[in-house]
Amino acid sequence: MAADRLACRECHAVVEPDEQTCPLCGSSSLTEDWSGYVIIAHPDESEIATEMEVDKPGKYALKVR
Template sequence: MADRLVCRECHRVQESVETDSCQSCGSTSLTEDWAGYVVITHPEESEIAAEMGVTEPGQYALKVR
């Protein structure tokens, strides 16, 4: 998991580290400095997704530095 990148803007964990931009929001601000993650499968029913502002299913970092 340490080799995965996370978007500083939307906190989405990137499945492929071969690209230099976020697959979700397009931001180029990616980092390896993050901690914890949550898997959101049904964002429309999730209180955590609402709190994080997540609208798409996926893996999201809880803390991004």
């Protein structure tokens, strides 16, 4: 999964490879080197979102290098 998408080093959002910046936080620090994948639909009700400090719904990488 990591080969066809990028992850933001700042907020861990998973983005399409043609994007130059993260649509969630605006960072241009994107990497192919990530693992784990979680989709957060309701961050205000999610323990994982709380642990990851995520406040917006979306797709996130669990580990970003």
